[in-house]
Amino acid sequence: MNATPKRGKTLKPAEVRELFSRLAELNPHPTTELAYTTPFELLVAVILSAQATDVGVNKATRKLYPVANTPAAILALGEEGLKTYIATIGLFNAKAKNVVATCRILVEQYDGEVPRDRAALEALPGVGRKTANVVMNTAFGEPTIAVDTHIFRVCNRTGLAPGKDVRAVEDKLMKVVPEDYKQDAHHWLILHGRYVCKARKPDCPQCVIRDLCRFKDKTPDESNR
Structure with missing residues (x-):
């Protein structure tokens, strides 16, 4: 039997694309939850x-x-x-x-x-x-990525774009996020951090990117206990 290959702490390009592909399929048109018209x-x-x-x-x-x-x-x-x-x-x-x-x-x-x-x-x-x-x-539709506490947490936990501060994470995200996902990346990541990859108890059993994620302290699926 072949041993499972060791994975590094940072996601590979193919895994990054797969991560955003899944988030996009789950929420094709993400946007801010702040109410505004102008x-x-x-x-x-x-x-x-x-x-x-x-x-x-x-x-x-x-x-x-x-x-x-x-x-x-x-x-x-x-x-x-x-x-x-x-x-x-x-x-x-x-x-x-x-x-x-x-x-x-x-x-x-x-x-x-x-x-x-x-x-x-x-x-x-x-x-x-x-x-x-x-x-x-x-x-204005610019492909910028604003890193808040939710995105900072998601990027460090998953291995998507680890960094010691928000600017380091932002710079890394701008390098690793595929161009066709950059416009919506901010919204997908903030919503994922807000509702799934929560600070105190991430809902790992319901996470669509659980198998890609490098977070070693994943919460267990209690239904399998």
Whole structure:
């Protein structure tokens, strides 16, 4: 009998393609769970989502956007007015300050439009690389990959793109993800981390990529016990 060949800690190119093929078959048209209708609404929602849940952000913006969903309208509200809508979200004081400051720049420098350029996005208050990547990908169709805690966990556990920090994981993902899967990779991975490869108890028995995954502490299938 031949011994099972040893597998390295990192997925091979064929395994990476198979991983995304399965995720794509399961969810052919993945998208963000943040509610938005314009690039500006998405930008604000992503700024608000730092250290907060998408559900909590959507609850707040559901009341905010019918009243103010443009940079000029939020400027008219002002910080104190904005706070009344987002007070249920963590760090709402700092976020209100950043959103209003961002709106002022958009009005004064970009005619109220959200720039498509990474450097311009990252120069906005409250916008870092991850937020810029989300906006570029989801609003403008750029094949960027925003690495959050869910994606960082999935990439290190599975061996898809191990890295010591989020930037290292992002850089590796941009190298290993096949071009035809790059546009949706961010959404597949974040949803997989949020609902299957969960932090405390990953649902490995229900995972469609379990056999490819390098995570040595897989949760057992209790039905087979």
